[in-house]
Amino acid sequence: MPSLLRLHRLKLAALLLASNLALLLHLAAGDLKPMAEWVWLDILGEGGSALLCLVWLGLVLKSRPAGRVTSFLAMGLGLVFFSWWVDALDEFIKLPDSITWDHWLESAPMPFGLILLTLGIYHWHREQLAISAQMEKRERLFREHRLFDNLTPLNTAEYLRRQLDQALQHARNAQQPLSLVILDLDDFSRINHLHGHAEGDRVLQALSQLLLLNLRHQDLLCRLAGDRFVVLLPNTGEGQARQLAEELRRAVEHLAHKARDHGERLQLHASVASVMALQDDAEGLLQRLNQALARAKQPRYPRSA
Numbered sequence: 001m002p003s004l005l006r007l008h009r010l011k012l013a014a015l016l017l018a019s020n021l022a023l024l025l026h027l028a029a030g031d032l033k034p035m036a037e038w039v040w041l042d043i044l045g046e047g048g049s050a051l052l053c054l055v056w057l058g059l060v061l062k063s064r065p066a067g068r069v070t071s072f073l074a075m076g077l078g079l080v081f082f083s084w085w086v087d088a089l090d091e092f093i094k095l096p097d098s099i100t101w102d103h104w105l106e107s108a109p110m111p112f113g114l115i116l117l118t119l120g121i122y123h124w125h126r127e128q129l130a131i132s133a134q135m136e137k138r139e140r141l142f143r144e145h146r147l148f149d150n151l152t153p154l155n156t157a158e159y160l161r162r163q164l165d166q167a168l169q170h171a172r173n174a175q176q177p178l179s180l181v182i183l184d185l186d187d188f189s190r191i192n193h194l195h196g197h198a199e200g201d202r203v204l205q206a207l208s209q210l211l212l213l214n215l216r217h218q219d220l221l222c223r224l225a226g227d228r229f230v231v232l233l234p235n236t237g238e239g240q241a242r243q244l245a246e247e248l249r250r251a252v253e254h255l256a257h258k259a260r261d262h263g264e265r266l267q268l269h270a271s272v273a274s275v276m277a278l279q280d281d282a283e284g285l286l287q288r289l290n291q292a293l294a295r296a297k298q299p300r301y302p303r304s305a
Contacts, residue, residue: 079113
């Protein structure tokens with residue numbers, strides 16, 4: 001398995017370049033201090049802080065995929081490391097009193113780094129809250145029904161039909177709208193053919209998490225079959241369902257899933273459709289939904305003159 005650090009090599013290369021430039025500037029402008037003038041407590045404090053920051057950066061880059069949150073965290077930790085690194089250089093290299101740029105290199109990156117780091121931690125916190133909410137719902141449903149897909153953390157088609165019967169009855173009694181959205185990956189067999197079924201399974205698992213993060217707490221996402229997913233939307237009208245379907249379609253197109261073998265991004269596309277419950281039973285509603293998807297997947301040719 002290629003390390004995720006390879007996906008962030010540009011960030012690491014930029015940090016290495018900046019650190020070496022700072023070192024060369026200090027060596028060109030100042031003189032090395034004799035060992036007798038070294039203050040070991042300062043060296044351990046400043047150098048140790050820089051080293052720990054570099055370790056934190058490595059752990060973040062190794063454990064997270066590329067994205068906005070990772071970029072905030074990486075840039076923030078990189079700036080904090082750079083500030084501590086320049087501060088540590090002063091313990092080994094003495095600069096003339098007339099030079100003031102070293103104070104800017106020491107102090108200026110730190111507040112910007114902390115701001116970026118705070119933004120990254122905030123968005124990471126929101127990610128974890130969304131995932132935790134979905135996991136809490138999944139665990140509750142597992143204790144009640146244990147009808148879950150073997151590959152993804154989602155419920156099966158059988159569970160969807162059971163819940164749909166109840167949801168239809170509740171919607172009629174409460175006189176509330178109920179809608180379904182269906183999403184089907186286009187040309188998914190090509191991924192299995194070119195990259196293998198194991199990579200295809202990883203795509204479906206990543207897609208499941210992506211869809212969960214883009215749904216409301218009350219929505220129910222199930223894997224209908226293969227690369228086809230259905231969302232049950234309580235108290236949702238036709239227009240809102242169409243809007244949500246389009247948002248899910250765009251989210252799939254922007255998913256930055258990278259193949260494990262060579263690290264190339266797999267460009268995904270999906271067809272979506274939505275229907276609102278009328279006087280259907282569960283099977284009739286699902287049949288209308290599949291028919292709507294079939295129409296959505298049909299190629300659209302320009303009309304001849």
